[in-house]
Amino acid sequence: MIVTSATIGLPVSDLQEAEKWYRRVFELTAPSVEPAPGVLEIVLGPIELQLSEEPTARSGAQLVLRLGVDDAPAEYRRFSDLGVSLGPLEHVDGAVDYFDFTDPDGNALSLYSLA
Structure with a gap:
């Protein structure tokens, strides 16, 4: 089997507010596409x-949901400026920079970049 794509599903309490948050933060x-009532798909x-x-x-x-980015420390600063509640920015020498955060519904997210 060769996996050709991935869709990650997250529960949210208010679809319109969640879409606004994800669009702003990311x-x-x-x-977006609405494949079924109460469901919204966006490319991330x-x-x-x-x-x-x-x-x-x-x-x-x-x-x-852990997402790789080019520069996790830069995104940490940007997310902080947006008022997103963040965990600490962690650095593992020679390996990775990362931080954890949640969306307004408590879904756990993380951004990382290779060091």
Whole structure:
């Protein structure tokens, strides 16, 4: 089997507000697609992010969406300027820079760049 694409689904409580947040934070300009009522797909780099309006309560393990970027420290500063609540910027010598954060619905996200 050869995987040719990936779609990541995240639950959100308010689809319109979630779309606004993701567009602002990730600087998205491509149009979204609504493949079904209460579901919105937007292109996020090499993946499609599928936001679905549904209960966001957690019951057990939680997915963490980790996204590679060119410069995690620069994105950390930009996200901070946007008012996104961030975990610390971590640096692992010779390996990676990364930070964790959540969207307004508590979905766990992380950005990283190779050091």
